[in-house]
Structure formats: C-alpha cells, structure tokens
Amino acid sequence: MAKEQSVLLLMWIASVLLLCMIGRRRVRATVFLILIFQSMTWLISLMLSSLSLFEFPVRELPRATSINFTFEFILFPAYSVWFHYTYPERRSTVRQIGHYALFATIFVAFYSFVAQFTSLVKFHASPFWLYLTFPVALYITRRVFLWFVREEPGKSLAGLSEKRL
Template sequence: MNIERWFLMSFSLICIIALFKLVPREKVRDACVLFLFLQVITWPAGLFAVEMGWIEYPTQLLPQANEYNRTSFSFEFFLFPIVAIIFSLYYPGNLKWKGALVYYIAFAGFFTIFEVLLEKYTSLVKYHEWKWYWTLLTVMISLLLNHRYYLWFRKRLVQV
C-alpha cells in the first residue's frame, strides 16, 4: 500500500473522529441528511468533471471501484460531505451577507487549499483542464445548495 492510500485512510479516520466529537447526539439525523444530500450534488458533478477529462484521481482508496467510477470516493462521497456537515451544523444563523460570504469562503478556501496541496505534492488529484478557482466556486455552490436544503428540511420538520 502506497503513502497516498495511507494518507486517505488516516484522513478518513480523522474525519470519523471529528464527526463523533463535533456532531451532537441530537443532531445526528441532521448530519445524515446533510451527508446524503451533498452526495446527491457531488456524485454527478464529480463524475461529469472526471468524464470530461478536467480532473483525475489516479490513486484511490478502493482501486477496484475505480473501474466503474473514476471520481474520488474518498473526496466526493466521504470527506467533502463531512466538511459540509460541520459547515451547516455550526453555521452562525445571525450573519449578515458579508459575514456569510466570509464563512463560505473560509470553508471553501480550506477545502480548495487542501486539494491544491494534494494536487501539487501527491498522486491523489491531478488537474488537467481544472483550475483551483473551479474547486473554490463548486465547493461554495455545493455548500450553499446543501445548507439551503438543510434549512428547508429543518423548517419542514418543525411544521410536521
């Protein structure tokens, strides 16, 4: 097993521990909704970017799955959804639009910097036609859609 797979396993373990530490027991259902809805967004978007040849994930945690789906299972289906859970559960509800923009940029920026570093120093991500600002933009849009869905879900849950 190469160093990249060890990195993916270690980061996945850190994310699992973060979930247990950062998601309150009464918010587990909310976390599940956020996790699953973000996967609805990231799967087709990630698949589209990979199939267009814009981005590639040469090293996979589950390489046998790469035969059918060349997106990154670790990033698209696990790590980014966990970031989205933390984003929405800790979103300060009293922010004005400037504060909200900073919050979005901070989370999306963290994820973008992380991906750019991985692209530069590992074989986990390879940009072809993709640029860092596309990651920033798509992460911000994904977080926005996911958070809006979450707010709608919470509102509908209270009404029932």
C-alpha cells in the same frame, strides 16, 4: 502507493473524528446533510472529471467510477456537515459570505496540497473550478436542508445548533 494509502487512511480518521464531534442529538440532521452533500458531490465530480478538468489516478473503486470514494463520499460530506454546524446564522451577510469563502479556501488549499504531493488527484485545469462548484454545493445543500427541517410554515430555523435537532 503507500503514501496515497496513508493519506486516504488519515482522511477516513479525520472524517470520523469530525462526525464524532457532532453529538448524538444531531444524528438525523447529520445523516441527512451527508446524503444531500454526497449526491451533490457525486454529480459535480462526475461532470468535472468527464470534462477532464481533473482526474483521480489512485482510486479505491477503479472499476466502479472515475472519482475517489474517500474524497467524494466521506471527507467532503463530513467537511460540509462541519460547515453547516458552524454557519453564522444570525450574523451579518458579510460574515456569512466570509464563512463560505473561508471553507472554500480551506477546501481548495487542501485539494491543491493533495494534488501536489500525492497521486490521488491531478488537475488538468485551474483549481478555480473548485471555487465555483464547492460554495454552490454548500449553498444548495443548506437551502435543501433548511427546507426539509422547517416545521411550520412561516417559521424559519434559527440555526442548526438548536436542541430540537
């Protein structure tokens, strides 16, 4: 149990460090991205855990929900923010798809590593489900965010790194 507690603490520290690297100028955009992604991961994780594709034996709030709070509400939204701020906006489609593939691979590798060496998550199906759901959640989050930050009709946001964010 102490190993799991240590891993959860490290995830909190990593998330806070990721979010601290964003900068003051982007606080509103960051909070909005976090809220969008939290709602997406909450719904997807509840659905996948109710289908018994995976479970979380060690949870912070065992009476409240069947999913892990740190994963779904802290770490993955922070990871999503990092994805969006490093997205290659004005690059080729191949590079953009590669960006999705890279972040999804890191995500699934981390999840699999945690599942193998701790009791925080147990897979009852292939981690392939994560390859399907995570990039879709990133894509939907990106589309919703770009839709909300669009200032004038006909103008698109050149990238999340602009000064006005």
